[in-house]
Amino acid sequence: MKLKQLEGIISQLVQFQNPKIELEQYSTGAHIASRMLYMADSSYDDISGKVVVDLGCGCGTLGVAASLLSADHVIGMDIDADALDLARENSLELEASIDLIQGNVASFRIEGVQVDTVVMNPPFGTRQKGADMMFLSSACQIANSTVYSLHKSSTREHVKRVALNNFGAKTADVLCQLRYNLSALYKFHKKQEVDIMVDLWRFTLQKAI
């Protein structure tokens, strides 16, 4: 599948209607999601034929994209039942085979079958301090080989240091910087549109098999 094709398909997904501020529910735009997953697949071979978990999947954008790129098994996890209903609708609509789980990232563990890759667009931690790093910590425990994640560029040094020193990452690299366009979803957004710069990260883990 070509990048444009992938972007076209996931731009049809239903996005949040009533986003919840406490969960920092910002949809991952089709532009960013398609590039993230396309790069993970075509440059690093981390999606096709793999077991993939979308952590904090929201309406399921990244998980659906992974499924479209022939991931062998995709699990989407989120704390919010309304988001999971949307994810379910989206995966049925696109005939993407995703299993969904309602759970809390902080206490979620995987048994048995190993997860190869975690893809996520975590909360940036602006409303609930530390939420971004809590997601990353959990992702590094769940994934057996690779984690793809988005973090605010302003936190770059911190993310790198903590991932390498505390979360067991073997490598931590920014693949590219993206402009994240937040349309004025919430009342506290005074401007009509807010652009923030985010980094697309790739973390590799080395675990005994």
Place this chain on the structure above:
Amino acid sequence: MRLLTHNMLACNIKGVTNGFPLGIDATRVETKEVEMNPDFLKHIFPKLRWEAFRAAAHSLGIDNLPEQVDSNMLLDEEFLQQFHHALLEVHLEEGALICPETGRRFPVSKGIPNMLLNEDEV
């Protein structure tokens, strides 16, 4: 939720040491055919906890999986088909997952298990 996902889930209540495998109380099960990918089945087979998988399949009404398995069986087309069906085509849509240690039930609705814990369980 399919049984491959079930094989990856455990009860994470604080203090629980044997939270795997979760029992299944199925009230509605759906079957959706998908294309078989033998390479994936061979890749996943050694990682799967077979006993848990077989017991889970049993609670969804699938009784044709053998008790003892080895990787040579993956060359057998009939076995592959049964394995594929139980692992990836059968969906638990409504019911509950049950912690083997505490009996705590995790409801499954519209195919989505609710694994959220209460405050006193974390």
